[in-house]
Amino acid sequence: MTLDLLRLGIAKRHDDGRVTIHRPGRCGGLGAEIEVPEELADRFRLASGDVVEGPTEPIRAFDCNTALSDECLEDEIAADEQRDEPAVLRGEKPPSWIVTYRAPTETLVDVRRVNGLESDEMESRPFPHRRHPSERTPPEKLIALAAGPGDVTGRTLDFAAPLAAGYAGIVMGAHGSGLSRTLRSVVEGARESRAFDALILLLLRARSEEVTDWRRRFPDVDIVVCPSGLDAAPPDLTLNVAELALACAQRQTELGRHVLLAVDSLTALWGTMLEEEGADAQQHADRSRARQRIREWVQAAGNFGGEAPLGGSLGGSLTLVGTAWAQEIDAEAEEEGEIHPHLRMLEHILFETSWRVPLSGELASARLFPAIDACRCLSRDENRLLAEPLFEQLLAARRDLSLFDPVERYSRLMSALEATENQNEMLDLLVRGMGASPAD
Secondary structure, X not given: OOOOHHHHOEEEEOOOOOEEXXXXXXXXXXXXXXXXXXXXXXXXXXXXXXXXXXXXXXXXXXXOOOOOOHHHHHHHHHHOOOOOHHHHHOOOOXXXXXXXXXXXXXXXXXXXXXXXXXXXXXXXXXXXXXXXXXXXEOOOXXXXXXXXXXXXXXXXXXXXXXXXXXXXXXXXXXXXXXXXXXXXXXXXXXHHHOOOOEEEEEEOOOOHHHHHHHHHHOOOOEEEEOOOHHHOOOHHHHHHHHHHHHHHHHHHHOOOOEEEEEEEOHHHHHHHHHHHHOOOOHHHHOOOOHHHHHHHHXXXXXXXXXXXXXXXXXXXXXXXXXXEEOOOOOHHHHHOOOOOHHHHHHHHHHHHOOEEEEEOHHHHHOOOOOOEOOOOOEEOOHHHHOXXXXXXXXXXXXXXXXXXXXXXHHHHHHHHHHHOOOHHHHHHHHHHHHOOOOOO
16 A cells, blocks of 8 residues: 555644645655645544645745745845855755745645545544553564565575564664665565555655665655755754654554554664754763654554553554664763764664664675674564474574674575575574584
């Protein structure tokens, strides 16, 4: 199921009761804002995260107190040639009128579908509510990430860290270790398995060539690109688009759907939160509100098969997997308060996650990919999700591989993958001899 977020946009109910629809830009940018008349918003109970489909009309008259008309905009540009995108690219602070020019340019005329539902289904859909901890139940739906026998990364992930619907997961490693490449394999496997009703990819601070690559590989995935400073977007606008994507994913689970939200990267999200607060140093990051905000993002994941406090639950799930920059922290720099504040993120979210895939810098520096450290991965509920004989085989194979150094471990695992076509055959081969100890 494709939500078609770029064409339809995501609704947001503001604190003052107004409802607008944000239509993200295809490659970032400020996107478009659509105003929703109060009568339509109340009649269809529109909430933050709803995907609304309906005809719109352009707004021809602008209020000069809130936005510039087309004529005024042309006059401003003609009066000062320095107010342009190249100024932003040169690192200069963009003029305030570029940052704040986000008034709605269209208005919604009618509502035809909400979250893909029509007529009676649309009217009777559940009210939005904050998920209660009692609704979360242990994951019970295993996701096979291997897209085929030749998918080495997917098969390695299935071996090292089986994924389940409702997990909060991170792929962590240094720059150049294959963070985006590993996340791409997760999205590919999730798409091929057809285990999710919706796949949403959230990109932050992504280069244009990265966005193009993601779109070419996954034309059937909802890809939301957050605006960045190069688009004259302040941090609060970047976070607004990111939080709308999260709200949309959560709203789908209230309809009983299973959703995967992939984030590339959580480090960029954390950095934007710090930037909004001006916490650009270690001592400021240690006291920032962003610590709780990033933790709440990870806590949004879960399998919602339990009973809601007032009864009833539709049993959807939200699986969140993101990439995170991780490297060893210099003890002396930390003591002096001079470490990069982005490195502080992992300590706030690590123990909130139930699926962890660390990437090896040693393998990456030797150009051995996927650089997954198979013996340091974590899948918290794999003992419940896997049949006991398979689980025992996995433990035995990992135990034998852990006796080798990372390069030899990688070589043996890759040899077993190339010689077999499925996980059972690979485990049999590893346990029989290819994973034997060095003493043998």
